[in-house]
Amino acid sequence: MKIKNTLIASIVGAASLVGTMASADALRVGVEGAYPPFSQKEADGSLSGFDIDIALALCEELNRECELVEQEWDGMIPALVAKKYDAIVASMSITEDRKKRVDFSEKYYFTPSRFIAKEGASFDMTPEGTKGVKIGVLRGTTLQCHVEKTFPEADLRLYNTQEDVFADLVTGRLDMQLNNTLGALDGFLNTDQGKGFAFYGPDVDDAECLGEGTGIAVRKGDPLAGELTAAIAAIRADGTYATINDKYFDVDIYGK
Amino acid sequence: MENERSFLEYLQSFSETRSPIDFILIYDNLGRFFDGALVTLQLTFLALLVGGLIAVPLAIARAYRKPVISPAIRIYTYVFCGTPLLVQVYLFYFGLGQFKAVQDSFLWDPILSSPWWCVIIAFTLNTAAYTTEFLRGAIEATPHGEVEAAKACGMSPFTRMRLVVLPNAFRRALPAYSNEVIFTLHGSVIASTVTLQDLLGVGRWLNGRYYLAYEGFLTAMVFYMAIVFLITFAFRLAEKRFLGHLRPRETPAPGAARVAA
Known part of the structure; x- marks a missing residue:
């Protein structure tokens, strides 16, 4: 009986705590x-x-x-x-x-989005030319939409975080990556990690996917x-x- | 043909009006899920096959307490059983890739640069570690009489191992091994965190592409359940075949017979 009361008291206590945490x-x-x-x-x-x-x-x-x-x-x-x-x-x-x-x-x-690749790298940015090119993007982004639509033959790799995309670009597992230019500059190109990499091609123009x-x-x-x-x-x-x-x-x- | 069309129309109207789940989207992408299931099965069973082959000699060395080798194997199994599979995969995929020496080595290009290889290596070492330990237990549980009988028949240690110890150890390990197979299948979802399009990877792709919460995961779940069903069914058959002598006899006990009469 005593145990039961303590239990009820603690449940009520916990409930009121949750109540205060999520104030209206x-x-x-x-x-x-x-x-x-x-x-x-x-x-x-x-x-x-x-x-x-x-x-x-x-x-x-x-x-x-x-x-x-x-x-x-x-x-x-x-x-x-x-x-x-x-x-x-x-x-x-x-x-x-x-x-x-x-x-x-x-x-x-x-902000616009652009591809990033190794400095001096060169790609044929056509649906046929990107066949097998390893492109990394964050999963569930407008960029995934763009790459799937524009370069269906590319080897598109989907990542859980943008930091993982950059990490694999550095190791050479990816040939290029696509993301927002400001994110790319401050998160990668202007850091030590991004040495030897540069934007590739112009701003991506795809209002349907990129919004x-x-x-x-x-x-x-x-x-x-x-x-x-x-x-x-x-x-x-x-x-x-x-x-x-x-x-x-x-x-x-x-x-x- | 006619039937299929009307079924699709029904599915479409059901998806659009009453159901919270978009079945048409799932139906349209079923092909991708089958591809994903193939990747999942490939990863799981290749890792189990190679891991199992590695585990047999390791388990024997452990069971017979070979000096130096046995403690070394114990360290290996302790590390791989004692750490999460996710961490092991990350170590092989993101960890090793950090080192310039690894990137320049001959192992990088076909093997360590590919997510598929990193995952298969981690899975194989993981399942080999678990299998080693329970196979060791099964070998150690060999009744002394069986070994003595084999000796009395004049069998060499190798023949003894091949004809008496190992077959019976495999039998004893069978129920534990069915768990290991299912755990490896469940663990294979980790492949999707390093960009592989396995079953969960396809589910996440679908959710990500169409900004959904359920459809991708639910479909993947149904596929996993079907695979687990087949695995447990196969093991039940195997247990019937190889552990048949342990089942209770089907002839009625003498007492029961008398009551019936």
């Missing part, structure tokens, strides 16, 4: 943590990066507490739909395919999308965006 007005934001300089993990386990700072600034603008939830990239949208968090601030491009599953705010930045900029995803029909769009405009206007932008980049990445 906290905004749970899904972030990734392996996509420098947009989001990365510091040695002490804390998160930092452009996406993280933007998420925190938006929460402040909305007057809501921010709860950052880490999620690996390929489960990002499913976890949002499953209500593990309410919004995704993780450099997610706004595309038609994704709009079938989620709603987006207006863009909060736009129209990077937005914040929310569940279908959630009015949060509109609130976030207003909050983005507000931090653009009051200079918060510029401060965060300058912390990471030399140019304004908001785009036109």
Whole structure:
């Protein structure tokens, strides 16, 4: 009997603890943590990066507490739909395919994507010419869509994190990789690891796959999308965006 | 033909209206799942075959406590049984690739640069370690009388091993080995973390490509279940054949017969 009471007490205790943790007005934001300089993990386990700072600034603008939830990239949208968090601030491009599953705010930045290969390497960038060329991208990205559509014969390799893609480009397991130019510069080309590598070819032009900029995803029909769009405009206007932008980049990445 | 079409139409309308799962998408990509199943089976059974062949001499050396060799093998099995398979695969794939010397060595180009080889090496060493240990147990459990009888028949140590000790050890190890086969199959999902398109890899591809949560995993799950079903069925047949002498007799006990009469 006594044991039973203790048990009930501890269950009630645990339940109330969970209750306080998920306070009603906290905004749970899904972030990734392996996509420098947009989001990365510091040695002490804390998160930092452009996406993280933007998420925190938006929460402040909305007057809501921010709860950052880490999620690996390929489960990002499913976890949002499953209500593990309410919004995704993780450099997610706004595309038609994704709009079938989620709603987006207006863009909060736009950067083009480019291939990276060994300096001096040369490829025939046609569907036939890329047959067997080992191209690495992050799984479940717009870039996967682009490579599968444009170079169906290529040896496309899908990775769990962008850091793994860079690691395999260095070891020579990949002939080239494709990702966002800013991520590529700060996460790879401007680091020691990226010595001897360079952009290959022009910016990728594929609006169907690559979308129209990077937005914040929310569940279908959630009015949060509109609130976030207003909050983005507000931090653009009051200079918060510029401060965060300058912390990471030399140019304004908001785009036109 | 007519039948197939109406089934597809039914599936389409069911997927679009009532079902939370998009069956049409799964149906359209079934070919990829069969390719993935082939990769999974190839990895699993190649690792089991080679690992099993390695395990036999190692288990014998362990069971007969060969000096130096036996402790060395124990260290190997301890490391590979005591660490997660995922870590072992990462060590071979990402770890070894970090060293310039490895990248320049003759092993790099056809072997260590390929995810397939890294995975097969890690899987093989892993299953060999487990198999060594339980096969050692099975060899050590050989009844002393069997060995003495073989000696009395004038069998050489090699013949004794070949005709008496090993066949019976294999029999005793059979139930444990069916678990090892299924564990290896389950462990093979790790291949998808280093870019191989195995069953789970295809499932993740589908989820990633169409931003889904269930379809890819559910389909992969059904495939895994079918494979496990076939494996357990095969082992049940094998146990019936090789462990038949351990089953209770089917003739009624004398007492039962009397009651019936």
